[in-house]
Amino acid sequence: MQPPLGHWVLPPFSLLPVIQGGTVGTPWAASFFFFMRDRKLIIMPSLRFPHSSFRLAITGTPGTGKSQLARFLNSKMGFGMIEEKALIRKHGIGVWDSTQKEYEVDVSALKKVLQREIRNITKQTVIVGHLLCEIRLPVNGIIILTCSPTLLEKRLRKRNYSDLKIQENLFCEEEKYCEKKVRAHYRGIPVRVTPTNRAKKVICEEIINWIQSIKFNGGNKK
Numbered sequence: 001m002q003p004p005l006g007h008w009v010l011p012p013f014s015l016l017p018v019i020q021g022g023t024v025g026t027p028w029a030a031s032f033f034f035f036m037r038d039r040k041l042i043i044m045p046s047l048r049f050p051h052s053s054f055r056l057a058i059t060g061t062p063g064t065g066k067s068q069l070a071r072f073l074n075s076k077m078g079f080g081m082i083e084e085k086a087l088i089r090k091h092g093i094g095v096w097d098s099t100q101k102e103y104e105v106d107v108s109a110l111k112k113v114l115q116r117e118i119r120n121i122t123k124q125t126v127i128v129g130h131l132l133c134e135i136r137l138p139v140n141g142i143i144i145l146t147c148s149p150t151l152l153e154k155r156l157r158k159r160n161y162s163d164l165k166i167q168e169n170l171f172c173e174e175e176k177y178c179e180k181k182v183r184a185h186y187r188g189i190p191v192r193v194t195p196t197n198r199a200k201k202v203i204c205e206e207i208i209n210w211i212q213s214i215k216f217n218g219g220n221k222k
């Protein structure tokens with residue numbers, strides 16, 4: 001859906017293609033959101049959410065592309081980043097399972113830590129982790145990344161995951177485990193399911209448009 005104030009499209013000129021996206025403006029007054037599409041600079045007014053309050057969660061089965069998308073939003077769009085894995089290590093709320101090569105996490109402790117981190121957010125921020133689907137966090141939107149089983153298996157094999165761990169993750173993906181959990185926990189919050197077996201550029205553009213639709217229209221809360 002188009003934002004009510006519309007957007008302005010500026011023709012490309014020599015220096016602009018180096019800009020890949022970002023935001024400018026003050027925390028509460030009118031600010032502008034810009035990114036490149038088809039070699040044109042798209043500028044959209046960004047009024048509804050102040051930069052300081054916009055919080056986006058990204059979840060999905062391991063290997064679906066959460067870190068890659070979060071890094072894009074962080075480096076190109078100026079989002080702050082809160083990583084579940086880093087917090088688990090920092091606060092010692094997981095027990096390392098050396099056979100499965102993963103943390104067994106106390107989810108309620110993780111929720112408390114994340115809520116505290118989110119309370120201290122001072123700029124638009126992305127919160128990323130596969131356990132976010134297990135809890136409800138105060139966010140403005142949540143993205144569930146998905147992937148075809150064949151591609152997911154390839155990605156997980158590259159990580160040298162055990163056969164058992166790969167099978168478990170493929171099962172979760174096929175059963176839409178994360179999506180079901182998110183739909184149960186995040187009622188009333190815009191949810192976006194995004195397949196990542198597509199070009200990174202297409203995915204990022206889709207997400208940017210969706211973020212804008214939340215900022216302007218509140219997004220689809222189904």
Ligand SMILES: Nc1ncnc2c1ncn2[C@@H]1O[C@H](COP(=O)(O)OP(=O)(O)O)[C@@H](O)[C@H]1O
Binds near residue numbers: 061198200203
């Ligand atoms: N859209 C995409 N196109 C191609 N490769 C991708 C895409 N998204 C993720 N990947 C690749 O898949 C692998 C897993 O991505 P990653 O972001 O680490 O997943 P997660 O954080 O969900 O575990 C990485 O090698 C990453 O480069």
Ligand SMILES: [Mg+2]
Binds near residue numbers: 066067068
């Ligand atoms: Mg990751």
